[in-house]
Amino acid sequence: MIYDDLSTVSLAQLLATDNWQSKYRLITDWGRLIAPKPDLRQPMYVIKGCEASAWMAHDYSEGRHRFAFDSDSRVIKGLAALLLVHIDDKTDGELAQLNLAGLLREAGLEKHMTPSRNNGFRAMAIRACELAGVEAGLN
Template sequence: MATEAFEAIVEDFEFLDDWEDRYAMVIDLGKRMQPLDEALKVPATKVDGCASQVWLAPRIENATFHFDGDSDALIVRGIIAVLHALYDGVPVAKVTAIDAQAELGRLHLEEHLSGQRTNGLRAMVERIRKLATEAA
């Protein structure tokens, strides 16, 4: 049920043999994201449960879920880019049907993230699911 953008990341990860290369790719994905408008970096968009500063700003257009995000940490910004690939452009009603743990498991991210980063990733997924549920 993953988007084409997420499938492209999975494909790219399959060609990378070691985690350091994958880690670098995640950081590069984050660097390529547009920065979040400073006006959107407010308490309402801040994600609690992350060691770093994280903001997720949703948009619903034509019953389709979109979001922009940002972080003050490069790796977290990259994780946001991965989540963006997984969720952005999905019909709002289908966002909660995505098994994020299974999809992200294909990338083996959690195996290589610290406990705090893993908790932050879960907090971001929970926030995305909550935002989509509220919009549906």
């Protein structure tokens, strides 16, 4: 599985961005960090509930969860990058402590995004938790 280098993705950077247009630009820039993964584009990896086509795979090795993601939408890829930096390479315990439902609110994105993008982010978070077999604050 191919994992993307998301080391430049930072919630702090997003929080420091002062207006919605700049936040949106940053998210689309992050979307460019997620490389196309043709092998991932199979029915078994589809994320249901995401309006844009999106796929996620999971691997569990040496007590750590790894995730690979792809989408046709650069914005969805950017939102996935924000999610992945919080969930990738984590243990069960680390994942269980996360509040993924509050991530968009904390980032100041929830009020600016369309309901379909908010739902898409939630669908990605739910799918990641299903794949990992943990609950991570999705309410």
